[in-house]
Amino acid sequence: MEITEQLHAKGLKSTPLRSSLMKIFQDHHSPLSAEELESKLKGLDYDPASLFRCLKKFTEAQLIRVVDLGEGFHRFESICHVHSHHHHVMCNSCKKIETIPFCIPKEIETHLKKTGYSHLTHRMDFFGLCGSCS
Amino acid sequence: MEITEQLHAKGLKSTPLRSSLMKIFQDHHSPLSAEELESKLKGLDYDPASLFRCLKKFTEAQLIRVVDLGEGFHRFESICHVHSHHHHVMCNSCKKIETIPFCIPKEIETHLKKTGYSHLTHRMDFFGLCGSCS
DNA sequence: GTTTATGCAAATGGTTTGCACTCGA
DNA sequence: TCGAGTGCAAACCATTTGCATAAAC
Numbered sequence: 001m002e003i004t005e006q007l008h009a010k011g012l013k014s015t016p017l018r019s020s021l022m023k024i025f026q027d028h029h030s031p032l033s034a035e036e037l038e039s040k041l042k043g044l045d046y047d048p049a050s051l052f053r054c055l056k057k058f059t060e061a062q063l064i065r066v067v068d069l070g071e072g073f074h075r076f077e078s079i080c081h082v083h084s085h086h087h088h089v090m091c092n093s094c095k096k097i098e099t100i101p102f103c104i105p106k107e108i109e110t111h112l113k114k115t116g117y118s119h120l121t122h123r124m125d126f127f128g129l130c131g132s133c134s
Numbered sequence: 135m136e137i138t139e140q141l142h143a144k145g146l147k148s149t150p151l152r153s154s155l156m157k158i159f160q161d162h163h164s165p166l167s168a169e170e171l172e173s174k175l176k177g178l179d180y181d182p183a184s185l186f187r188c189l190k191k192f193t194e195a196q197l198i199r200v201v202d203l204g205e206g207f208h209r210f211e212s213i214c215h216v217h218s219h220h221h222h223v224m225c226n227s228c229k230k231i232e233t234i235p236f237c238i239p240k241e242i243e244t245h246l247k248k249t250g251y252s253h254l255t256h257r258m259d260f261f262g263l264c265g266s267c268s
Numbered sequence: 269g270t271t272t273a274t275g276c277a278a279a280t281g282g283t284t285t286g287c288a289c290t291c292g293a
Numbered sequence: 294t295c296g297a298g299t300g301c302a303a304a305c306c307a308t309t310t311g312c313a314t315a316a317a318c
Contacts, residue, residue, distance in 0.1 A: 013272060013317050034307075047275050052308060054273090070202040070257070072283095073307055089246060092253070102245065104258065108236045112223060116265025119226070123204065124238065124258040131250025147292055147297060168282080181300045186283060188298090207282060 010061040017046045018054055022063070030097045031067035031075035031088070069097070069125055091130035100126070144195040151180045152188055156197070164231045165201035165209035165222070203231075203259055225264035234260070 003022045004014040012018065024032070024040050032040075034051060041051070055076055058064045067075040069090055075097075090097045109120050137156045138148040146152065158166070158174050166174075168185060175185070189210055192198045201209040203224055209231075224231045243254050 008318095015273065015317075017274085048307095049276080049309075050274050056309090057273095068202075068204040070204075089251060091251075100242070100246070102242045105239055108234070109260070111236065112234070112260060112262070116268065117223060117225075117260070117262040118268045120260055120262035122258065122260045124256065126243070126246060126251070126254055126256045128246070128251040128254035134250065134252045142293090149292075149298065151299085183284075183301080184299055190284090191298095 006063070010063065012057060012061060016044060017041075017050055020044055021051075021054055021058070025058075025064055025076075025078035029078065029080065029099070031069075031077040033071075033073055033075050035073070037076070068123075087124045087126070089126040089128065089130075091133055092127055093129055093133035096130055098130075140197070144197065146191060146195060150178060151175075151184055154178055155185075155188055155192070159192075159198055159210075159212035163212065163214065163233070165203075165211040167205075167207055167209050169207070171210070202257075221258045221260070223260040223262065223264075225267055226261055227263055227267035230264055232264075 001009070003019045003026075006022065007014045007018060020041055021037065024037060028040075034048075034055070037051065037055075038048070055064070059066055059076070062079055064076045065079050067077055067088070069075060069088065085103065086099050086101065087103065088097050089100055104122060104124055109122070112120055135143070137153045137160075140156065141148045141152060154175055155171065158171060162174075168182075168189070171185065171189075172182070189198070193200055193210070196213055198210045198212050201211055201222070203209060203222065219237065220233050220235065221237065222231050223234055238256055238258055243256070246254055
């Protein structure tokens with residue numbers, strides 16, 4: 001499906017900024033910060049406020065999701081329905097972020113349900129030094 | 135050990151703000167936000183900037199640790215060496231935070247080490263509705 | 269032609285910093 | 294006494310908002 005169509009399918013208008021953003025998210029599967037997006041949008045004339053407004057709209061439309069790795073700012077990554085739920089490892093030195101194919105053991109959520117919790121979600125992230133930085 | 139002694143042991147001077155903070159952290163084992171600390175410090179005359187400076191010093195001195203639950207602000211909890219490493223569940227409705235006695239399976243870190251990562255740490259938090267809010 | 273998105277500028281919220289003053293050891 | 298801690302005001306940084314203009318459909 002064309003980028004314009006994808007936007008229209010979510011009830012969003014297609015604009016230069018939005019389609020550039022969509023293209024970036026299609027090409028990059030690791031979570032990007034607003035700053036990183038800005039550097040990838042170099043050449044395009046736009047306002048930072050519009051960037052954040054787009055990111056909010058995209059998030060609401062489930063085109064992307066917010067990733068918070070405790071860095072003091074947010075990251076955004078495209079929602080690929082093939083590998084929807086996943087976790088990340090970030091290198092503390094080069095800040096490279098990789099997706100990891102493991103999830104938490106069911107037993108923990110099962111235990112929490114037994115103690116009364118419902119509608120459970122979780123967050124799990126790893127931090128360390130990657131092979132190249134070690 | 136007296137609070138004053140604990141501070142001195144870390145090379146920190148004892149002041150009204152610092153000893154009040156220490157007392158709060160000793161009495162509350164769930165992670166507290168700066169705002170929550172301020173309401174517990176009611177009656178004491180101090181500057182918010184000093185509060186953050188104390189929290190930073192305490193963190194550096196390993197008296198407390200920063201807990202980031204993705205709320206847009208930090209929480210701080212005392213480091214109790216008896217139960218040093220642990221995780222949290224937060225209720226999305228009443229914001230109650232509980233400590234949970236489970237950790238991630240060793241296999242995940244083992245796998246990450248095999249792919250080249252070293253000095254690994256992790257973060258794992260659960261979110262849901264607690265028994266009372268369900 | 270309407271609705272929606274954008275640019276600009278100013279505001280927000282959590283937190284940090286510079287600097288002169290004050291206090292604890 | 295003397296360095297560490299504080300108050301005050303201003304700065305910071307990521308993000309948000311109000312409002313008038315401009316572009317998409």
